[in-house]
Amino acid sequence: MDSSIGLYVHVPFCVSRCDYCAFATWAGSEGAIGDYIEAVLAELRLRRQVGDPFSVQTLYFGGGTPSLVPARDIARIIEEIGPEPGAEITVECNPESVTRDKLKAFKDAGVNRVSLGLQSFSGEVLRSLGRSHDPKDIYPAVEAIDGAGIENYSVDLIYGAANESLAALEETVQKVLELSPVPMHVSAYALTVEKNTPLARDLARYPDEDYQAVAYTLIDEMLTGQGMGWYEISNWSRPGYFSRHNWNYWMQGEYLGLGCSAHSHLGSRRTWNIFNFNRYILVAGNSGDPTAGSEEVSGHEKATEALELLLRTNVGIPATAIDRFDEVASLCDLVDGVATLNLKGRLLANQVALRLDPSRVGLEELKWFQKQTPEMISS
C-alpha cells in the first residue's frame, strides 16, 4: 500500500528580502522561476522513480513567496503530483503579489487553502521588519481570496518588533478579527533574531522577551475570545480548520520536500536538499539527485522529539514523561494523567521540555497521542 505523506514545495523567490529573514530565498531572481519549476518537476520524477510509492494527503507551497509563481506552473506541479481526493493544498501568499484572477487560477488548479503573510497592520512595524507590503495591500488581498472563492485562509502575524506598541498589536489583532471574511486560522510568531540578517546586526531593533510574553498573552486572549482555539503554541484555528500539513509534521508523519533547502522525513531517514537555488537548478534540472545530506534518526531521538512536539500542541503528553512533574505542575493542566501546557506553560515551554524523559513512556502510548487531532482533543 502507498504511504500517505505530506508534500512540501519550496519556492525560493521574494520581491525583496525582509530584515529578519534567514530562509532560503533570493530577491531579484524571478527570471529563474521557469527553470526552477522544471527542476522541481524533475526532482519529483526522480523521487518517484527511486523511492517507495506514496500518495499525497497534504501539499504545501511555501517559501519564499509562492504567490510569485505563475498559476500555470502551480497547476502543472499539482497535476503531476496528483494529490489524494480531498487533499489540503495550501499556497503561501504575500499581500502585494495576489490578485483575484491569479487566486482563481490557483483554485481551479486545486488550491483550497491560502496562508497570507499579513504580519502586521502597522505600517511602521512592517517597515521596521523590512517587509515589502503596506497595510493598504491587505484588504485587496483578502477581497481577492474571497472573490476567488477560497474560503479556508490563514493569516501569519509577527509580534515583538522593537517599535511595536501593545496598542498597535491590539489594533492589528482587532483588524484581523474584523476582516471579511474572517480568517479560519491564525499563526502568530515571536520575532526572532537569526544569524547573518540585517536585524542581527542592529541591536537597537532586538525584540524584548518580556514584551513578547505580554504580546503573546494579548494575542491568545483576543483570538480565543473570538472562537479561535489554540492547538499549537503559535497556531489558533476555528473548529475543523487546523493546518493538516503542519499537524503531520508535529505528529512526526512522513513528508517529502521538493526544491532547494527542502527537508524530507521518510521512514527513519531524514534528508535535506542543496540550499542554493542556482545549484539546485543545475543538479535537479539535469535529472541529478539534489540531496545534500541525510541522517538516520534513532529510536531515542525520535521519542524525545515526539514528546517535544506533542508538548507544544493541545494534545499534550503523558505527565509520567515529565521528570519531577511537581516542579512544573503550575505550568500544566492535568486531566486523566495527560499534561497540557496552560497559558503560562506556553510562555515557559522550555522549562517543561528540559524535563522530558522518553524512557518513562512506551512507544505504543506515544503513538496513541500522535494519532489525535485538535478536534478530538477539544470535543
Ligand code: SF4
Ligand atoms: S517575504 Fe517571507 S520568505 Fe520572503 S524575505 Fe520576507 S520573510 Fe523571508
